[in-house]
Structures are given as C-alpha cells and as structure tokens.
Amino acid sequence: MEQPNLSYIKQLAGGDTAFEDKFITILKDEFPGEKKEYEKALQEKRLHDTALIVHKLKHKLNILGLEQGYGIAVDYEERLRRGNSDLSGAFREILETIEKYLKTI
Amino acid sequence: MTCIIIDDEAAARAIVSQLCAKTPELDVIEEFSNAIDAIKFLNQQNIDLVFLDIHMPGFTGIDFVQTLKNPPMVVLTTSDTNFAIEAYEYEAIVDYLVKPITPERFAKSIQKVKNSLTAQPVQGADTASSGVGNELYINIDRRLIKLKFEDILFIEAKGDYIDVKTTKEDYRVHNTLKKIKEKLPAELFLQIHRSYIINFTKIIDIEDNSVLIEKNVIPISRSNRPELMRRLNLL
Numbered sequence: 395m396e397q398p399n400l401s402y403i404k405q406l407a408g409g410d411t412a413f414e415d416k417f418i419t420i421l422k423d424e425f426p427g428e429k430k431e432y433e434k435a436l437q438e439k440r441l442h443d444t445a446l447i448v449h450k451l452k453h454k455l456n457i458l459g460l461e462q463g464y465g466i467a468v469d470y471e472e473r474l475r476r477g478n479s480d481l482s483g484a485f486r487e488i489l490e491t492i493e494k495y496l497k498t499i
Numbered sequence: 500m501t502c503i504i505i506d507d508e509a510a511a512r513a514i515v516s517q518l519c520a521k522t523p524e525l526d527v528i529e530e531f532s533n534a535i536d537a538i539k540f541l542n543q544q545n546i547d548l549v550f551l552d553i554h555m556p557g558f559t560g561i562d563f564v565q566t567l568k569n570p571p572m573v574v575l576t577t578s579d580t581n582f583a584i585e586a587y588e589y590e591a592i593v594d595y596l597v598k599p600i601t602p603e604r605f606a607k608s609i610q611k612v613k614n615s616l617t618a619q620p621v622q623g624a625d626t627a628s629s630g631v632g633n634e635l636y637i638n639i640d641r642r643l644i645k646l647k648f649e650d651i652l653f654i655e656a657k658g659d660y661i662d663v664k665t666t667k668e669d670y671r672v673h674n675t676l677k678k679i680k681e682k683l684p685a686e687l688f689l690q691i692h693r694s695y696i697i698n699f700t701k702i703i704d705i706e707d708n709s710v711l712i713e714k715n716v717i718p719i720s721r722s723n724r725p726e727l728m729r730r731l732n733l734l
Contacts, residue, residue, distance in 0.1 A: 402599055405601070405602070406514060406517055406518070406602065407517070408521070408602075410517075413517050416513065417510070417513050417514075417517075420509050420510050420513050421510055423509070424508070424509050424510055446554070446556065449554055449578060449579075450507070450508055450554070452578055453508060453510070453511060453578050453598050453599065454510060456578070456598060456599045457510060457514075457599050468579075
C-alpha cells in the first residue's frame with residue numbers, strides 16, 4: 395500500500411524547520427478529530443455530511459503525497475453524494491495508514 | 500498588500516500563511532475558520548486581498564463574495580475545479596488555486612493580483628482613453644482591448660452596460676453612456692438619443708427621426724436633433 399510522505403511539506407517549508415514542526419503539529423491535532431467526525435457521519439448514514447468531511451480529508455491525502463489515495467477519495471466523495479458508500483472500506487484503510495504514520499513523525 | 504485567509508481547515512490556513520510569509524509584499528492581518536467572522540471583520544476593516552476556501556460548511560466562498568457589497572480582491576482556494584467557471588463570473592475573483600497549492604502556482608497568482616491592482620484605475624471606469632493616440636481601451640474580462648475611435652460605429656446603453664459596436668466586433672462593457680462620452684472626441688461622436696452615441700463620420704443617411712449606420716437604424720430624439728442638424732454639412 396502507498397505510504398504517506400512529507401515531500402510537499404518540505405517543499406513548502408524550503409528549509410524552515412519551525413514551519414515543518416508547526417505544520418506536523420497541526421496535522422496531528424486536526425486529523426483525529428476529522429477522522430472521528432467522518433466515522434460518526436458514516437455510521438449515522440448521513441452520507442451528504444460524510445461527503446463534505448471526505449472533501450476536507452482528501453486535501454490531507456494530497457498534502458501527504460497519497461496520490462492513489464486521493465484518487466479513491468475523489469471517487470468516494472462523488473459516490474457519497476449519490477448515496478453510495480461502497481468505497482468506505484478502502485477509504486478506512488487510507489485513514490488508518492495516515493493515523494499510523496502521524497504517530498511516527 | 501494586506502490580506503486575510505479564510506478556510507475551515509487549519510492545515511490549509513497554515514499552508515497559505517506560509518506561502519504569504521515567503522512573499523514580501525503580502526501582510527496577513529488575520530485568519531478565519533469561517534466566513535461569517537470574516538464578514539464581520541471586513542465590515543470594520545479594509546483589506547486588499549482575501550484567500551478564500553470555496554467549500555466551507557453552511558456558507559460557500561461564492562456565498563461570501565455575493566454577500567459583500569464591495570468585496571476586496573479574492574483568490575479562491577479549493578480541492579476541486581467544479582466551481583471554476585462560476586467563480587470567474589465575479590469581478591472580485593482574481594484567481595483560483597487548486598489545493599495542494601505549490602509555491603510556483605502561488606507566485607503566479609500573486610502576480611495576477613498585482614496586475615489586477617495596476618489595472619484598477621482603468622477597471623474602475625472600465626473604459627479609458629490613452630491620452631496619446633486615437634484610441635480607447637475597454638476592460639473585458641480583465642483584458643484591456645484597444646479600440647480605434649475610427650472603428651467605433653456607435654454605442655448603445657443597455658441598463659448597467661453599454662454595447663460598443665465597431666466595424667469588426669461588438670463589445671459589452673460594464674459602464675455608462677455618460678462616462679464613455681467623456682472619453683470620446685466631441686468632433687467625432689455625438690449623442691443623438693439618451694441611449695445612443697454615434698460616430699458622426701459613419702452616418703450613411705438620415706431619414707425622419709433615425710440615422711443609418713451600416714445596417715443599424717438608430718433613433719434620434721427630438722431634443723438631440725437640432726445639434727445633429729447643426730453639425731451636418733448641408734448643401
């Protein structure tokens with residue numbers, strides 16, 4: 395499975411390690427809440443709300459260099475808007491991969 | 500250039516903030532996680548530029564732009580391009596950045612903003628004569644198009660717009676007949692009706708209460724008729 399990386403963040407920081415640290419802290423703070431919010435919306439079958447959270451989460455997939463994951467998220471968001479949550483399993487795996495990765499940095 | 504950042508995602512705000520920090524001419528005054536707080540702020544303080552996320556819960560970036568009477572320049576930020584066409588319908592929206600924003604793309608966007616600022620004195624009027632040649636510049640979709648006076652056939656008022664008919668093309672400009680009249684040389688142009696200014700040299704014939712210019716029949720109002728008749732080289 396594709397693994398997250400910090401290439402984009404490093405490109406953005408341009409050697410500014412204070413920014414890198416600050417940004418990683420923001421990701422670590424923000425991601426768990428969004429994941430929890432996503433799971434709750436999905437569990438309650440509020441698929442439109444779920445799509446909105448996936449929309450927000452997919453930016454983080456991009457930030458972490460998960461190109462395939464981003465493709466899945468785009469497709470999943472579209473399907474959710476049409477009332478279809480078939481890709482929830484694949485998306486959960488991506489979120490879990492990010493969750494594990496954030497614990498290592 | 501003062502700016503604010505509006506995005507419900509903290510990571511997205513941090514990215515734009517970092518990009519702004521690396522751009523000496525930008526000064527980030529405030530960041531907002533929702534549009535409502537930003538609107539309250541903008542009602543009290545003037546800002547040059549807003550970085551605005553389109554997708555925000557309950558209130559989209561487009562809603563935001565529509566709400567403000569005199570919005571500052573806006574650069575939209577988004578994770579998809581579905582809104583792009585709609586976005587460019589608003590004059591305040593200068594550019595559209597797709598996330599994740601790269602430093603190179605951000606720099607291009609700021610250049611667009613600067614270009615837009617430089618063009619603003621002209622944009623305010625939407626028309627300007629160069630003062631040196633025999634031409635007039637009109638602002639169409641942020642592009643300044645040069646029109647030679649000799650190519651203009653006539654100008655028609657259409658509500659908040661004017662239609663400028665030329666020998667080559669027709670242009671619709673957000674402006675008034677009164678303003679464009681000030682930019683046109685009086686020896687060539689004449690207002691013959693409250694909705695029409697004509698290029699005097701383009702008249703083919705005059706019949707009763709109308710003039711013919713190319714295939715266009717243009718009405719002459721009773722109050723403007725004496726001035727038109729006075730200027731004709733009648734035999």
